[in-house]
Amino acid sequence: MSFQFRQLTLKDWLVYGGLETINFVDFEPGRNLVVVHGQNGFGKTSLLKALQFLFHNGLSRDEWYESWNDQAQEQGEGYLEVGLEFIHNGRLCNLTRRIEFRRRGAGTSPRPDVELRIDGEQITSQIEDQISQMIPPEAQQFVFFDGAEITRYAHKQYADGVKEAIELVLGIPAVRNLRDDLSKLIRDLENEQTEILTQQGENERLLGEIDHLESELDGYAIRRKKLVEQQQAIQGILDELERDASEIQLIETERKQLSDKKQRRAELEERLAEQNKSINKLLEDAPRYMLVGPLSQIVEEQSVRQNAPARRTEFKHRVEHLEDILDQENCVCARLIDSDAEEAIIAEIERLKAFIFEAPVAEGNSTTIGELGTLSGILSNIRTSNLDGLSLFDKAADVRTKLEEIDTDIRRLEAKLENHTAVEVQEVFQQRKIHHQQLVDTEAKLVNLDSIISRSKDDLREKGRERDQLAGSTEQGNQVTQTLGITRNTYEAVNEYVEQLVQDKRTDIEELTSVIFTSITNKPLEYAGVHVNDDYTLAVYRRDGSIVENTKLSAGEKEVLAYSFITALNLSSPNPAPFVMDTPFGHLDSGHREGLLRSLPELNVQVLLLATDRDLPDEEREKIRDAIAQEFEIERMQRDAVSRIYKVVD
Amino acid sequence: MDNHSYEEQKQKYEELLESIADKHQVDVTLIRQLIAFEESKVHLERRRGAKDQIRKQIEDWLEGPTT
Numbered sequence: 001m002s003f004q005f006r007q008l009t010l011k012d013w014l015v016y017g018g019l020e021t022i023n024f025v026d027f028e029p030g031r032n033l034v035v036v037h038g039q040n041g042f043g044k045t046s047l048l049k050a051l052q053f054l055f056h057n058g059l060s061r062d063e064w065y066e067s068w069n070d071q072a073q074e075q076g077e078g079y080l081e082v083g084l085e086f087i088h089n090g091r092l093c094n095l096t097r098r099i100e101f102r103r104r105g106a107g108t109s110p111r112p113d114v115e116l117r118i119d120g121e122q123i124t125s126q127i128e129d130q131i132s133q134m135i136p137p138e139a140q141q142f143v144f145f146d147g148a149e150i151t152r153y154a155h156k157q158y159a160d161g162v163k164e165a166i167e168l169v170l171g172i173p174a175v176r177n178l179r180d181d182l183s184k185l186i187r188d189l190e191n192e193q194t195e196i197l198t199q200q201g202e203n204e205r206l207l208g209e210i211d212h213l214e215s216e217l218d219g220y221a222i223r224r225k226k227l228v229e230q231q232q233a234i235q236g237i238l239d240e241l242e243r244d245a246s247e248i249q250l251i252e253t254e255r256k257q258l259s260d261k262k263q264r265r266a267e268l269e270e271r272l273a274e275q276n277k278s279i280n281k282l283l284e285d286a287p288r289y290m291l292v293g294p295l296s297q298i299v300e301e302q303s304v305r306q307n308a309p310a311r312r313t314e315f316k317h318r319v320e321h322l323e324d325i326l327d328q329e330n331c332v333c334a335r336l337i338d339s340d341a342e343e344a345i346i347a348e349i350e351r352l353k354a355f356i357f358e359a360p361v362a363e364g365n366s367t368t369i370g371e372l373g374t375l376s377g378i379l380s381n382i383r384t385s386n387l388d389g390l391s392l393f394d395k396a397a398d399v400r401t402k403l404e405e406i407d408t409d410i411r412r413l414e415a416k417l418e419n420h421t422a423v424e425v426q427e428v429f430q431q432r433k434i435h436h437q438q439l440v441d442t443e444a445k446l447v448n449l450d451s452i453i454s455r456s457k458d459d460l461r462e463k464g465r466e467r468d469q470l471a472g473s474t475e476q477g478n479q480v481t482q483t484l485g486i487t488r489n490t491y492e493a494v495n496e497y498v499e500q501l502v503q504d505k506r507t508d509i510e511e512l513t514s515v516i517f518t519s520i521t522n523k524p525l526e527y528a529g530v531h532v533n534d535d536y537t538l539a540v541y542r543r544d545g546s547i548v549e550n551t552k553l554s555a556g557e558k559e560v561l562a563y564s565f566i567t568a569l570n571l572s573s574p575n576p577a578p579f580v581m582d583t584p585f586g587h588l589d590s591g592h593r594e595g596l597l598r599s600l601p602e603l604n605v606q607v608l609l610l611a612t613d614r615d616l617p618d619e620e621r622e623k624i625r626d627a628i629a630q631e632f633e634i635e636r637m638q639r640d641a642v643s644r645i646y647k648v649v650d
Numbered sequence: 651m652d653n654h655s656y657e658e659q660k661q662k663y664e665e666l667l668e669s670i671a672d673k674h675q676v677d678v679t680l681i682r683q684l685i686a687f688e689e690s691k692v693h694l695e696r697r698r699g700a701k702d703q704i705r706k707q708i709e710d711w712l713e714g715p716t717t
Binding site for chain 2: 174178181
């Protein structure tokens with residue numbers, strides 16, 4: 001690990017009276033947490049402030065006094081001091097910042113002082129610059145932070161200056177400055193060549209041509225800048241028109257949905273009316289259904305009676321025929337009639353005779369053929385109606401539920417569309433077409449201009465080579481020309497490197513932010529990652545690729561997003577510093593808090609976690625127990641009004 | 651997160667710089683030296699004389715490139 005804390009000392013700093021020391025164990029991957037437990041008001045934030053003060057004394061003169069321990073102040077003079085021993089880039093550093101308070105006149109006058117030793121050697125000049133290289137002031141917010149800082153960052157990520165701070169952490173400005181300085185140096189060296197050639201007095205034509213080409217290129221650059229601005233302005237209008245058009249399309253879609261739903265509603269009402277009709281019919285026919293049994297019996301009996309005379313004649317013939325068979329030895333099928341067969345025939349003859357000689361039914365009790373036909377018809381209708389009462393009621397209830405749902409949808413859509421007056425659809429689409437054409441024209445002009453610029457640059461390069469050749473003919477000119485050649489090549493290389501660096505660093509942060517965010521979020525199945533835009537603003541995206549609007553994220557989710565980015569940023573910096581987190585859990589629910597705690601051991605840096613028992617309850621502490629390298633407890637000596645730090649021994 | 655270790659990242663950007671320097675036929679040590687110089691100046695509000703010092707470093711390198 002190229003950056004780690006070894007020993008922190010505090011002398012009369014805020015709540016810590018006298019001398020306090022924290023000795024850190026060596027960093028070990030996966031066992032990187034140093035937890036400082038303390039209740040509110042005991043001095044956790046004083047530790048955070050000590051480190052902020054140590055690296056970048058951002059305190060005002062009044063705050064110096066406020067930072068001096070109350071007990072110490074009573075003595076009238078003395079000093080406060082914060083010191084840190086740490087490893088940075090393999091070197092042992094001792095940084096101490098102290099403010100001496102001396103009696104002067106009627107009061108006490110403060111005198112700040114800073115001391116830096118690297119590998120035992122005292123640094124005597126540009127100490128603040130050296131410290132800034134270790135942790136840039138702008139980057140401090142990404143290294144030493146508290147819950148409030150995360151909340152602030154979650155909201156101010158679009159503020160001015162944040163982009164610059166982020167690029168500084170990533171080490172981009174240094175390379176960008178080099179590119180700019182090389183560009184200026186090229187211009188200086190070319191001017192020197194021109195001076196040398198002017199002194200020779202023979203190269204007026206060439207110098208005039210170069211001058212002309214340079215002026216021309218300057219003019220093109222201005223034109224190009226204007227065209228790019230124009231292009232951006234048109235693109236802005238076009239984006240707005242596109243949004244209007246999408247809104248119109250959305251409204252149109254919703255209008256269509258409303259119309260479809262109304263149509264569907266009418267169909268359902270029609271279906272319900274039919275079902276109600278069937279139900280009414282069923283209820284009307286209910287008594288008949290109840291009479292199916294008795295009616296069947298009546299129809300059967302009456303039909304038997306109606307057919308009785310014809311059947312008597314038939315039965316008489318059958319009796320005669322059976323008696324004939326009994327008189328013979330063999331049956332009509334030529335088989336012998338045995339005693340069993342004889343008994344069966346006799347039984348049949350008796351049954352038939354009983355029917356033949358049965359007393360006829362009285363005229364008044366019998367049913368007419370017409371009445372019997374009507375009864376049979378009713379019975380047949382009932383039997384073939386296939387009406388299932390229960391299913392009919394279920395279906396009607398189902399349709400009524402659908403109607404209620406559709407009514408809710410209709411009301412919702414009507415309320416939504418109520419506020420939308422008729423949009424001038426044609427106007428929007430016409431404007432979109434016009435601006436789209438303008439954009440195409442501007443882009444074509446840009447392409448054309450770029451081609452002209454490229455040709456002019458080629459010409460200038462050619463003339464430059466001639467100038468190099470001519471200027472190189474003298475000793476002084478030769479040195480300038482050689483320096484110029486190297487400077488040009490270096491410029492080209494650095495220019496390419498800086499472009500690539502910006503792109504790659506952003507991709508790195510994007511990947512890392514996504515990994516951290518998805519490991520902490522409560523919605524890992526919904527959120528797939530985080531986009532880091534060109535201006536380092538953040539956007540969470542879902543698994544289907546759609547963007548989650550920032551306003552849709554909860555306060556806790558925004559904090560997790562900010563924490564993920566801050567962490568990724570530090571880890572993507574050329575030299576990641578140890579994290580110092582003071583009660584970073586602000587709005588986080590237990591799920592997010594657990595996710596965040598789980599992510600800490602995976603950070604490849606020392607993490608100093610300043611936590612209350614609410615931030616790190618025992619059951620959570622147990623879950624990350626293996627990752628905790630050391631634990632300290634802040635105790636408050638209330639009688640003396642000072643705090644002390646104790647190492648917790650397991 | 652483990653694959654984003656400091657060393658791996660550092661190596662990645664070193665390799666990028668080397669390949670670009672090679673492409674433009676510039677000694678990568680010269681570029682590294684110039685970037686280190688700019689890093690020492692980046693926190694200063696005024697970077698007075700930065701361009702002249704870069705020129706000096708390039709001229710020194712021309713006289714006898716460092717290895």
